[in-house]
Amino acid sequence: MERNHDIDVPGPVASGPAPLQDEMPFAVVEGEPLTELPRDLYIPPQALEVFLEAFEGPLDLLLYLIRRQNLDVLDIPIAEITRQYMQYILLMNELNLELAGEYLLMAAMLAEIKSRMLLPRPQSDEGEEEDPRAELVRRLQEYERYKRAAEDVDGLARLERDVFQVSAEVVERKVATILPEVPLQEMLLAFRDVVQRAAMFAHHHVQREALSVRQRMSEVLSALETGGLVDFISLFSPEEGRMGATVTFVSLLELMREGLIEVVQAEAYAPLHVRLSPRPANDPISAEESTDTVS
């Protein structure tokens, strides 16, 4: 805020005792500010190019001119600033530097403001005078705040310059895979579709009643997989009640019907035992193995 009104203090960049609205010297030779390019002096165009590239556009250049002289952005001496600005433009022209169109646009805008400053100001609806510089001032301020925001962003502690992300080696990296999820619904749809395709609707295997029996069939087969005799009674769980017993019984009947198991009894009234059906003798593999299991 202070820098906007204490205009008497020379700016930090200002070289020499340049009075307030003096034109901007582009060089100082033996204490004498040079405001015109000496005809006999060769300035390599690259040097000026570098100088101009330091500006991010006409607004930046204007701000530089204003700040350099500690002028208040809100009260720019428009005639003087325009004159200084034009000097830079002419200089650039003289050096045949390619000038961005934006610089010329700004020159035109400055000239227009300057001429309007000389004319009586039009009254707005509220009866207030409108300052012809208002729009320029707004743009300069708007640009300046983002120019400073850019400096602030650059000042943030950032990765690779101020902050270093750390890492540690994982010597034994194991690749773990997540198993896909299967919604039940998807499996049911798959079942419906496959059965529909196969036109197997009437088949007894897929009636509801079969399901608990089929599950029990798998369980009974598992219980018998050791190959030995299993107590018939042990296949029933009293805690399942009558329904459970019925399911087990039906599943045993179904397994017998399919020839998967057989029920054996040593003598009349002796306890019943269940075992897997002996393998057919004509099967070479099972014939080999059967010697191990049949005892």
Added chain:
Amino acid sequence: MESTHLKNVIEAALLAAGRPLDVEQLRELFEDYERPPASEVRVALATLAGEYEGRGMQLVEVASGWRIQVRADYSVPVSRLWQERPTRYSRALLETLALIAYRQPVTRAEIEDVRGVAVNPNIVRTMSERGWIRVVGHREVPGRPELLGTTREFLDYFGLKSLDQLPTLAELKDMDNIGVQLEFGETAEVSAVAATAVAEAESVEPAGTETPRLPEAANDPDVSPA
């Protein structure tokens, strides 16, 4: 040099480097005037190694210097950082699984009869590895083909208490959209507060949240075969 400062610089550098650093490289982190002797660097390394005991990382010496690495105890959870996103199971797998569930115990040949194509051995292996199916026996016919059935894990995964809870084929046939039907079934039954409580208590199964509940009717043991 103050030993904490030295230790911290070494720690920071080893963590930032992403490669092992030897004692000489560590010494070069310091300006000439403050460069610690190699002996001090080694003491600092030993101190650091000790401080990492019981932590997530460890300091080890390898051929090209010292390295901070993840302690092997934690490589299993850490490896999950790079785990592959799951792919979806194929239609063929789902159909095979469904057929095993509904028609168990069942042989591959019987599945092939229904599906009309050979059973891909990878599919059977995938489902076995997942613990959803297993060989429950052999059909005593020439070749003794394996009989496949579903497991308790299968029921757990799908949030079923028993296979009875699966809809019958007749029910499936009537459903143009199973999802809608199943949801209807649920809302219809959630009349009682107790039912809700039970449903919530049961929803701890992994797939519970995504698995639509089945109509209560299928649960009723009284409807089961006589």
Added chain:
Amino acid sequence: MESTHLKNVIEAALLAAGRPLDVEQLRELFEDYERPPASEVRVALATLAGEYEGRGMQLVEVASGWRIQVRADYSVPVSRLWQERPTRYSRALLETLALIAYRQPVTRAEIEDVRGVAVNPNIVRTMSERGWIRVVGHREVPGRPELLGTTREFLDYFGLKSLDQLPTLAELKDMDNIGVQLEFGETAEVSAVAATAVAEAESVEPAGTETPRLPEAANDPDVSPA
């Protein structure tokens, strides 16, 4: 879960990842049955951050989660590990970036209006490639110009948790009121020290109404869906 184990897994994972991890990602390192609640993970993170005090590294929260990084005190010696100087970004790039960050979503034309010069396409490309900015939509005017915004990576890179943490944008002064404001400002300055403190405390808002938050950037990892 045993708290040391949890803490060590988190430490190991953050070190191994080499990128920030959020609470949800940390929870996913554990199997379903042992997965700790988010609150426990946060406690472990706070404990870790405390344990790193006075060490070579620090645990910080940035936009996309928690990150272990070299403590700023040690960045000078650590930077000697690399020969190359860190990239310097041009003023043009930084100004364009600042405009996108503070005024997003913003079109190229709007950036040009403020800066008074055309937007250099290379600058936009560089920032996109770095993952700092992206097209967040189109303005529904003729030509449907792209609207640019910053990303989560931008925040991570600059060590910010959200756009709120950007440095305050300078105020605009009105030409007509400037005299009044100055007088008012000078007398008021003496009167209330507290007011200044409040103003400073409030100044974390970067640009007030002009800076719409990006939904992603403002997304608090703590409230992300479980």
